[in-house]
Amino acid sequence: MNLDMNSGPLISLNGVNKYYGDYHALRDISAEIGAGEFFSLLGPSGCGKTTLLRAIAGFEEISGGTITLSGKDMAGVPPNLRPTNMVFQSYAIFPHLSVEQNVGFGLRKSGMGAANKARAIGAALDMVGLGHLGGRAAHALSGGQRQRVALARALILKPKVLLLDEPLSALDRKMREDMQVELMKLQREVGITFVLVTHDQEEALVMSDRIAVMFEGEIAQLADPEELYRRPATKRVADFIGVMNFLPAQAGERLEVAGLGPVDLEGVISPQGAVSGACSVGLRPETLSLLYDGETARSREVRGVVDEVVYYGDMTYYDVRLDGLEAPVRLSMRNTVGRDVLDVGAQARVGWDPRAMVVFPD
Amino acid sequence: MRIRPLGVFAVLYLVFLYAPIVLLPLFAFNDGTVIAFPLRGFTWGWFAELGNIPALHEATLNSLIIACSVAILATCLGMFAARAATRYNFPLKGGIMGFIMLPLVLPEVIVAISLLVVLMQLGLETSIFTIILGHTLLCMPFAIAILQGSFAGLDQSLEEAAVDLGETRAGAFRLVILPLVVPGIIASLLICFIISLDEFIIAFFLSGNEPTLPVYLWGQLRFPARLPVVMALGTILVALSIVLLIVADGFRRRGLRKMGQNDAGGFL
Ligand SMILES: Nc1ncnc2c1ncn2[C@@H]1O[C@H](COP(=O)(O)OP(=O)(O)OP(=O)(O)O)[C@@H](O)[C@H]1O
Ligand SMILES: [Mg+2]
Numbered sequence A: 001m002n003l004d005m006n007s008g009p010l011i012s013l014n015g016v017n018k019y020y021g022d023y024h025a026l027r028d029i030s031a032e033i034g035a036g037e038f039f040s041l042l043g044p045s046g047c048g049k050t051t052l053l054r055a056i057a058g059f060e061e062i063s064g065g066t067i068t069l070s071g072k073d074m075a076g077v078p079p080n081l082r083p084t085n086m087v088f089q090s091y092a093i094f095p096h097l098s099v100e101q102n103v104g105f106g107l108r109k110s111g112m113g114a115a116n117k118a119r120a121i122g123a124a125l126d127m128v129g130l131g132h133l134g135g136r137a138a139h140a141l142s143g144g145q146r147q148r149v150a151l152a153r154a155l156i157l158k159p160k161v162l163l164l165d166e167p168l169s170a171l172d173r174k175m176r177e178d179m180q181v182e183l184m185k186l187q188r189e190v191g192i193t194f195v196l197v198t199h200d201q202e203e204a205l206v207m208s209d210r211i212a213v214m215f216e217g218e219i220a221q222l223a224d225p226e227e228l229y230r231r232p233a234t235k236r237v238a239d240f241i242g243v244m245n246f247l248p249a250q251a252g253e254r255l256e257v258a259g260l261g262p263v264d265l266e267g268v269i270s271p272q273g274a275v276s277g278a279c280s281v282g283l284r285p286e287t288l289s290l291l292y293d294g295e296t297a298r299s300r301e302v303r304g305v306v307d308e309v310v311y312y313g314d315m316t317y318y319d320v321r322l323d324g325l326e327a328p329v330r331l332s333m334r335n336t337v338g339r340d341v342l343d344v345g346a347q348a349r350v351g352w353d354p355r356a357m358v359v360f361p362d
Numbered sequence B: 001m002r003i004r005p006l007g008v009f010a011v012l013y014l015v016f017l018y019a020p021i022v023l024l025p026l027f028a029f030n031d032g033t034v035i036a037f038p039l040r041g042f043t044w045g046w047f048a049e050l051g052n053i054p055a056l057h058e059a060t061l062n063s064l065i066i067a068c069s070v071a072i073l074a075t076c077l078g079m080f081a082a083r084a085a086t087r088y089n090f091p092l093k094g095g096i097m098g099f100i101m102l103p104l105v106l107p108e109v110i111v112a113i114s115l116l117v118v119l120m121q122l123g124l125e126t127s128i129f130t131i132i133l134g135h136t137l138l139c140m141p142f143a144i145a146i147l148q149g150s151f152a153g154l155d156q157s158l159e160e161a162a163v164d165l166g167e168t169r170a171g172a173f174r175l176v177i178l179p180l181v182v183p184g185i186i187a188s189l190l191i192c193f194i195i196s197l198d199e200f201i202i203a204f205f206l207s208g209n210e211p212t213l214p215v216y217l218w219g220q221l222r223f224p225a226r227l228p229v230v231m232a233l234g235t236i237l238v239a240l241s242i243v244l245l246i247v248a249d250g251f252r253r254r255g256l257r258k259m260g261q262n263d264a265g266g267f268l
Helices: A049-057 A099-103 A114-127 A143-155 A173-190 A201-207 A225-230 A235-240 B005-028 B045-050 B054-087 B093-104 B108-122 B128-152 B156-164 B169-198 B201-206 B213-220 B224-258
Strands: A011-020 A023-033 A038-042 A064-069 A084-087 A161-165 A193-198 A210-215 A218-223 A245-251 A255-257 A261-263 A277-283 A289-291 A300-311 A315-322 A329-334 A347-352 A358-361
Touching (some): A023 A049, A023 A064, A023 A218, A038 A049, A038 A201, A049 A064, A049 A084, A049 A161, A084 A143, A099 A114, A099 A143, A114 A143, A114 A173, A143 A173, A173 A201, A193 A201, A201 A225, A210 A235, A218 A225, A218 A235, A235 A277, A235 A358, A245 A329, A255 A277, A289 A329, A315 A347, B005 B224, B045 B224, B054 B093, B054 B128, B054 B169, B054 B213, B108 B128, B128 B169, B128 B201, B156 B169, B169 B224, B201 B213, B213 B224
Parallel strands (some): A084 A161, A161 A193
Antiparallel strands (some): A011 A023, A011 A064, A277 A358, A300 A315, A300 A347, A315 A329
8 A cells, every 4th residue: 555645635525415316326425535545436236336436537517515636626627637537337448449549549639749659558558468459450359458458548648546437347257356466566556546436345355445335325434445344334334345144132231142142242343332232243254163073162162053065165155053043154164174074964063253243233 | 842921921022022123124225115015125225315315414413412412411410319319318308309200200292292381481482492401301310210320339438438538528529429420421321312312202392493303204204205214214213222222231330340239130
């Protein structure tokens, strides 16, 4: 992470609202994004991620609030005059132009000489690993190649901010994972602020310095990936990011967790402050473990029956029905030597730790 | 092989559709003034005769002037309408677009008579100019239909990408949208040209003393001796129309390919 906060935030969103007719698409969005930051907007379909990104780019006029870029209010500034460039979800490669012409499109108004332009285009193409494809017609490119051309085309203008709208969603899984790493490397190299829109929580966790989780036009939580994963602010965020088991519980002097028993309130994580009465306890699958013969829990253990086994090669996911609990809990185990995969119906001992519990009031 | 009822229907349909058109060149090259079988012999004579009729040349010139003007006018107007229909949302959009497309289904005679009434009320003389107006009205729906196909196939983010990369809206239109719809524009120009060139009813009502080719042809039908010449002229018109139509559809398809899309049925 290379945050340069001395000169104030690069982008600052202040109470941004957006209405489409009666529909309230963005509700009081406030956030600050630093120079050089890799920032992600994460949320389910229709939550307003694209709308916010397009508002920053200048394609959507906002109904209220302000957007400032390097301290300048962007109200009324058209997209072509903003120091932002965008990689569109469909990539928007100009089909009638060659790869080189696409990448050089933004240089038309730069007043650069032909030789300089050619050099800049070559450098931009090399940066995304497409140096050999400059002369290719744009419509004869694969999905991954189009994506790289779109990147090169936007980065050649050295914008202060690169806006990316689900740039990887059209790629297959392997390609997507490779591109995630490449994008991160690229961002570090060029030092440009990236604002990425995605509905893939894994992608956001892997790539971002900070993530804003959005639901229904609102930011539900803005935090770095680890904080987001370990201390989700609400039950909904917890459910959206990764997998989380929710167990019913009752908070009083101590926390009485169904199926697990009493726990001291001091040890658990409670993002919304002190809780009392009916609540839910969240536990990530990897904080639970199957105990094999001879193993003892580092903290506490409970008995159950294996209900479902999902084998992933490196990992196995188990659904285990705990005594006294209606819904099975999911836990994940790394498959290592000496740990056989259990069968459905097998008796299991499950180890758990109160320190991993996240409590939400109901 | 089993005879299928639908197959029989298809064959009969094609025969009825094209037999008259096949007869046209047959008699145009027939060495005889009577339009009847058996054929006499082969001749280029009737085509040669076309060169010796000044009134025909005048009508041809009129037709060309009208067809060119109509093609340009209808295509320009069609472009505005098609762009508005595909890019923007406005109140009563459906109704307005429906109204513009209406001439497609109105009986031409009705349109022609109404136009004539309006012109007379306005005190305008019928002339080439009035035919251009009438034909533009008639061609607009075709132009819009063709151009809408081109505009609708465009990803809206193409234009936004151009603006994002520093172009103004006008620049984005010129550099990105226009090149991509050029095939549609050419197709629209050609189709409107043919429609105007071949149109008879509106031209007949609005032509005054400046006849178009079809109106001139109609006038010649009174003289049986001129019938083979009419056939020759008709042959040329039909051949020209078919060639232009094929060229136009070629352009339309090329446009779709350029954008990497599949052909969803042509207007041919
Ligand atoms: N031009 C528009 N007119 C009216 N409503 C719109 C318009 N654009 C977006 N919306 C609505 O605003 C909401 C947010 O849309 P947006 O495109 O920002 O969602 P998103 O978070 O990007 O979703 P996705 O992941 O599906 O792309 C949606 O409910 C959408 O229907
Ligand atoms: Mg979106």
